[in-house]
Amino acid sequence: TNRKDLIRKLDTDHAECGGFQRGNPVYGPMVWLAPIFLGLIVAMPGNARMADATATCDQAARQAARHSIVPVDLLLAITRVETGRGTPSAPWPWTINSNGKGYWFQTRQEALNFAQGELAAGRDTFDVGCFQMNLRWHSQRFASLQDMLDPERNAKEAALFLSELYETSGNWTDAAAAYHSRTPDLAQSYLRKIVGALNDGPSESAVVTR
Secondary structure (H helix, E strand, O other): OOHHHHHHHHHHHHHHOOOOOOOOOOOOOOOOOOOOOOOOEEOOOOHHHHHHHHHHHHHHHHHHHHOOOOOHHHHHHHHHHHHOEOOOOEOOOOEEEEOOEEEEOOOHHHHHHHHHHHHHOOOOOEEEOOOOEEHHHHHHHOOOHHHHOOHHHHHHHHHHHHHHHHHHHOOHHHHHHHOOOOOHHHHHHHHHHHHHHHHHOOOOOOOOOO
């Protein structure tokens, strides 16, 4: 399926399932698209470095899609919603969200140093990497913080998490929304951002339509 078909499928699945059911939250990555002036720390690399890092997240998404049931367009959209900046939105691999604030670092080592500092301060609920996997809820999927910051590993585990959510929900709409939360208002808000990213982002053939 292509991007247009996937958007239609997400919308159709959402309507057919009668919206989102209430339940315990799924502790996925946090969404933070707050403006930069709200205390965000932003490292501004050169255009070439930024293009390389953006490509890193996208390449990791494509590889994860090839080895999972998750549509590649959905992974490309999620990394933009989770870590995107600029217009059009471009993903950034050296991103951490801690206590509701997003931090875009110029290098992997800078992001790692910050994450280690958060842990040393007793803060372990923060999101890491291209797909903003949460340390507290997903640390068992990774060997270390360094491993979490590896774009391919981050994408692989995000795809696995999405696949698990799909197997539970039976459709990609609820799976995509639950990647953030199963709280209805939060889930629907996140889904709107995903559909927006699908409309605005790159389009490629999905690996599987189910």
